Amino acid sequence: MSRFYHVEPSLDNYWRSIILFGNNVASYKFALACSLYELANSSNDFISLEQLAVPFSRHICEHLKDAPKQTTAKSSRFLATCTDFNLGKVDQDYLCTQTVRLGFQNVIDAFHNVNHREVGERFFMDERKTTNKGIRLTDNFYTLMASQAINSIKPETNARWRLVESAWQLGLSRNLVRVEHDHDSKQLFTRLNERRVNITSSRDSLNGYQKGRCFYCFGHITIESGKSDLADVDHFFPWVIREHVPGINGIWNLILACRSCNRGENGKFTQLPHIDYLYRLHARNEYFINSHLPIRETLMQQTGKTEALRRAFLQGSYNQAKVQLLHSWKKPEPRGLMNF
Structure with missing residues (x-):
């Protein structure tokens, strides 16, 4: 893989x-x-x-x-x-x-x-x-x-800077650093002494890791406001089953998707992605872990300290989601684009 x-x-x-x-x-x-x-x-x-x-x-x-x-x-x-x-x-x-x-x-x-x-x-x-x-x-x-990519790369740079300096500023043990996602504002934030500290846009932070591509169809997406191909911040495991999947608002469950895949005709909406996408999510999260502080520490808290535990966490979450949602969704992928 x-x-x-x-x-x-x-x-x-x-x-x-x-x-x-x-x-x-x-x-x-x-x-x-x-x-x-x-x-x-x-x-x-x-x-x-x-x-x-x-x-x-x-x-x-x-x-x-x-x-x-x-x-x-x-x-x-x-x-x-x-x-x-x-x-x-x-x-x-x-x-x-x-x-x-x-x-x-x-x-x-x-x-x-x-x-x-x-x-x-x-x-x-x-x-x-x-x-x-x-x-x-x-x-x-x-x-x-x-290149067109530079329009996304500039805010990605600032987002990464904000994430790193926020972790340093907290002055906490790495094991205590936790970055969360606000479902309504699409912002990443952390907490200091129970006080919420906003960090940066979820879109800006996630886009670099997906290379400006939709998680599902690999089509081009952007993080530029007002553009027709502005990326959606999507919960891989849908938000509607948040009571059944632990930590559903964690970074581990956030991906960027094009509007067509997320909410277009025959889009995902609140359906459960096909299990093939689960392998892709696991690979993406392992890729996240290579970026170190603070995303590495956050993901390991949310899903497990080892690759095996993280894989088991995703499988368990998928099992829970399947019981609730029953059906799964998959979009036909054009040939010859890319594989994760």
Whole structure:
């Protein structure tokens, strides 16, 4: 059984792997990605560290206002400078100078690394050892920026950043981190001392893991509001049987689907998906677990600490759902698209 990341090794998939699965010991990777989005229209493919420092430091400073913890390290001179800037203790010039000195020490080196190896395509080259000192954007980056996928990738980046920093900000044991879904607002949230803390849009968080495809038919979907192909946030096990399936509002049970599959003519609606889709859900959840904090910890709490326990949980849930709903639904799949 293949997984999502075996599908379509395209540039947007490589980029999403970096954002979703790169090591998260600080939020600098997200700030660098957001900065590159802004600099894509630069007249030169060479970006000096001084140029990069402006949006990079701004993104970090903006996030520090809402989430003071942006790294797992006990201290950071760079983040201390950003905090001082927010407090008005240092000016913009000093902030940018310190960003050039301290802000890029690890993130440029590690940006393309996923699971201790470099991904198959590069989006910039490191030219900090040259006279000019900076990075050079590659054709891959410009191709990505010209693609339709970038309209979804940008909010996905911010959603992933919010998820990671929310887990750090809680300061809780990983075993206590729990991310939940609000059925009405379609928001992911967590709880701190019984207080609800909103994190980000469920659509924005889930879309990267499905590579912008419908879970059922693999057709293209988007997370752009107002678009005709805006994805539905769907409960794999329908919401109507929430009293019979434990934790039905958990991330493990949330998928993105096109409107046709979810509520179009001959759509799923409140029917139980065919058991073939259950294998796909299991593969998707195992893929989620590779993204680590906080989704990994949440899924393991909700469905089991081992792959065998998680598989058994899904089978048990399916058995319960089948008793309640009786019939199952399956949409004919066009040939030659993709397999999970």
